[in-house]
Amino acid sequence: MRQIDFFIAGVQKSGTTTLYDLLSQDSRIFLPSIKENPFFTNPEIQTDFLERLYTDYKSEDLIGGAYANAIFFEDSAKELVNNNNDIKIIIILRNPTDRAYSAYNYSYRLGIEKCNSFEEALENDMRNNYTNYIDIANRTYLKHGHYYNQITAYTNHIPIEKVHCILFDDLIKDEIGVLKRLYKFLELDYKHNISHVKSNVSSVVKIKWIHKLIFDKNILKSIYQKFMPAKFQYLINHKIVKRIERINKKNTPYNPMNIETRERLIKYYSSHNKKLEELLKIDLKSWNK
Numbered sequence: 240m241r242q243i244d245f246f247i248a249g250v251q252k253s254g255t256t257t258l259y260d261l262l263s264q265d266s267r268i269f270l271p272s273i274k275e276n277p278f279f280t281n282p283e284i285q286t287d288f289l290e291r292l293y294t295d296y297k298s299e300d301l302i303g304g305a306y307a308n309a310i311f312f313e314d315s316a317k318e319l320v321n322n323n324n325d326i327k328i329i330i331i332l333r334n335p336t337d338r339a340y341s342a343y344n345y346s347y348r349l350g351i352e353k354c355n356s357f358e359e360a361l362e363n364d365m366r367n368n369y370t371n372y373i374d375i376a377n378r379t380y381l382k383h384g385h386y387y388n389q390i391t392a393y394t395n396h397i398p399i400e401k402v403h404c405i406l407f408d409d410l411i412k413d414e415i416g417v418l419k420r421l422y423k424f425l426e427l428d429y430k431h432n433i434s435h436v437k438s439n440v441s442s443v444v445k446i447k448w449i450h451k452l453i454f455d456k457n458i459l460k461s462i463y464q465k466f467m468p469a470k471f472q473y474l475i476n477h478k479i480v481k482r483i484e485r486i487n488k489k490n491t492p493y494n495p496m497n498i499e500t501r502e503r504l505i506k507y508y509s510s511h512n513k514k515l516e517e518l519l520k521i522d523l524k525s526w527n528k
Contacts, residue, residue, distance in 0.1 A: 242302065243304045245329060246327075250310055253331040256307075268299055269301070272303070275293060275305065298409065313393070332386055333407035343380055351374075381507070387515040404521075408525065418433065446487055
């Protein structure tokens with residue numbers, strides 16, 4: 240099994256794709272063409288998935304990986320250590336209130352979330368104990384913002400010195416400074432020829448029936464999953480389908496969050512954020528706005 244040197248473990252909707260695309264420009268770092276690697280969080284994924292993901296590796300100095308939901312699944316830390324006992328973890332932290340709202344809009348526009356309002360989705364989140372992997376990964380909006388709990392659970396398996404945290408706002412405002420500090424953490428000289436990118440911006444689906452055909456359960460998908468060999472499913476899912484998904488999106492901003500909802504979430508996360516400040520020795524006062 241391919242040994243990974245560093246892994247971007249989260250958090251969801253916080254700039255992990257942007258960071259991935261930035262690092263992918265460095266010829267000394269190998270990152271798969273497919274960003275999301277849920278292998279370490281989902282036991283149903285076969286080992287050969289990881290092998291296929293890293294087929295194109297040649298002799299780059301560092302091998303990386305990413306899955307924005309990894310930090311949310313505590314057992315993934317143990318699985319990552321099993322892959323490489325000396326692995327380094329990168330986490331991007333975003334204001335949990337904004338993160339939750341962004342995650343809702345993303346899931347709603349993909350059709351994963353059926354609630355027509357963020358407030359309804361939050362109520363649904365508090366009432367339900369999701370058991371389906373897709374729902375746990377995408378519809379648990381509140382718990383995804385419990386960063387202190389997630390990081391401390393990871394440090395039960397990985398020393399805090401091997402965990403590097405980046406603030407989403409810093410990535411937006413001081414991209415070069417963030418990269419320099421990250422390269423120091425990775426013990427690699429910083430290259431100045433990395434071009435700015437802005438990835439995974441907010442979008443809506445252009446043609447809904449195409450989106451439903453790709454993502455919803457249907458007879459065609461059932462037949463394809465039953466009879467198509469695994470290696471061809473991998474090719475179709477991660478090459479062709481991803482390309483269709485990109486073409487079928489139109490960039491558009493979200494509507495502003497309800498002020499009362501924002502105030503309620505700020506209060507909800509205040510104790511979590513306070514513990515995170517103490518753990519990481521950082522100032523998070525801006526998250527209270």
